[in-house]
Amino acid sequence: MPNETNEIPGERTGGEFAAWRRLLREPDALPGHGLSDKEKDMAWDKLFERLNAKPRRRIAGYRIAAACILICLIPAARLFQRPAPEKGRVAADKVRAAAVRQSLPAPVATKPRASAAQSIAPVLPVARLAQEKRPATVRDPAIIRSSPRRRAPRPVDARCPGAAAGPRGRRSP
Amino acid sequence: MDLSEQLQDARRGNAAAQKALFDRFADPMMALCCRYLKNRQDSEEVLLDGFYKFFSHLPEFRYRGEAALYAWLQRIMINECLMFLRRRHSFSMVPEEEAEHLPQAVEPLADLSATEIFGLIVQLPVGYRTVFNLHVIEGMEHREIATLLGIAEGTSKSQLSKARGLLQKMLLQKGINYAKRDQRNTR
Numbered sequence: 608m609p610n611e612t613n614e615i616p617g618e619r620t621g622g623e624f625a626a627w628r629r630l631l632r633e634p635d636a637l638p639g640h641g642l643s644d645k646e647k648d649m650a651w652d653k654l655f656e657r658l659n660a661k662p663r664r665r666i667a668g669y670r671i672a673a674a675c676i677l678i679c680l681i682p683a684a685r686l687f688q689r690p691a692p693e694k695g696r697v698a699a700d701k702v703r704a705a706a707v708r709q710s711l712p713a714p715v716a717t718k719p720r721a722s723a724a725q726s727i728a729p730v731l732p733v734a735r736l737a738q739e740k741r742p743a744t745v746r747d748p749a750i751i752r753s754s755p756r757r758r759a760p761r762p763v764d765a766r767c768p769g770a771a772a773g774p775r776g777r778r779s780p
Numbered sequence: 781m782d783l784s785e786q787l788q789d790a791r792r793g794n795a796a797a798q799k800a801l802f803d804r805f806a807d808p809m810m811a812l813c814c815r816y817l818k819n820r821q822d823s824e825e826v827l828l829d830g831f832y833k834f835f836s837h838l839p840e841f842r843y844r845g846e847a848a849l850y851a852w853l854q855r856i857m858i859n860e861c862l863m864f865l866r867r868r869h870s871f872s873m874v875p876e877e878e879a880e881h882l883p884q885a886v887e888p889l890a891d892l893s894a895t896e897i898f899g900l901i902v903q904l905p906v907g908y909r910t911v912f913n914l915h916v917i918e919g920m921e922h923r924e925i926a927t928l929l930g931i932a933e934g935t936s937k938s939q940l941s942k943a944r945g946l947l948q949k950m951l952l953q954k955g956i957n958y959a960k961r962d963q964r965n966t967r
Contacts, residue, residue, distance in 0.1 A: 624917075630893075631815070640810060641806065642806050658798070
């Protein structure tokens with residue numbers, strides 16, 4: 608309560624209403640305007656409830672707000688990202704095509720790495736036959752890229768000249 | 781229990797200490813709210829808001845005596861009352877020039893009881909009452925009041941002047957003769 612230790616701010620203004628100020632600033636100036644014991648208890652119950660419930664409510668509110676933001680952001684993000692994959696696909700195709708071109712065999716044909724079948728070919732004629740009859744396949748450029756042996760020179764099969772062209776020939780307009 | 785100990789316990793969230801503080805300060809704070817808001821239900825609502833703020837910000841408060849604590853709590857309540865008034869009412873402020881025609885410097889009587897004074901203040905319109913309370917009872921300067929209420933300094937002065945005029949009228953209606961009382965007081 609305002610006492611001798613602290614300055615009452617009201618003292619700064621003129622003394623015209625000093626008596627009123629002194630009277631009304633007294634803590635027990637208006638006993639009839641306070642709260643009855645019952646009212647006080649009820650008010651305290653409400654306050655106590657609020658003091659304990661408020662933080663939880665705030666956290667829940669933050670969660671709801673975050674959820675709302677996410678709900679709004681996801682369609683917006685999709686809307687803005689929709690044209691991007693096509694551009695990306697074209698660029699990826701270009702990159703892939705360049706990679707395939709780089710991985711094409713050099714004009715000078717080199718000997719293919721000897722496989723297990725080839726190594727035993729002179730010994731087993733059946734294996735030799737199987738090697739000769741194996742059809743030439745057009746390899747998928749993605750497989751070529753991902754393969755650790757993609758830079759290894761491949762033999763050019765005379766029976767399937769399109770295979771040399773690789774995925775360039777398959778590219779859709 | 782000592783007040784500082786009660787505060788320490790209340791800071792730690794001790795409900796008994798908080799209740800003791802509430803019981804101690806609820807009555808004067810309720811009277812303060814009634815002085816600003818007139819309506820008892822509104823005052824109770826604001827009182828709870830104010831005490832909620834008080835307990836929420838108690839850890840930030842540095843105890844320097846009961847008077848400081850009381851002043852701080854009073855300030856919280858006044859701010860809550862003003863916020864409430866701003867939410868619910870539009871202050872009916874009179875233009876500055878109108879105030880010039882109003883009677884100046886009413887001599888309020890020192891021997892009116894607090895309840896009588898309270899009854900007079902509560903009858904004032906919201907704008908006059910707020911400025912009168914802030915300037916006369918809380919002792920704020922017009923500049924502070926203007927900043928607090930978002931009005932011009934002149935408007936605050938004119939509101940006070942109007943409030944004085946109205947109080948004078950009300951006192952006259954009650955049959956209180958200032959001159960006689962004044963003479964009696966000065967004798």
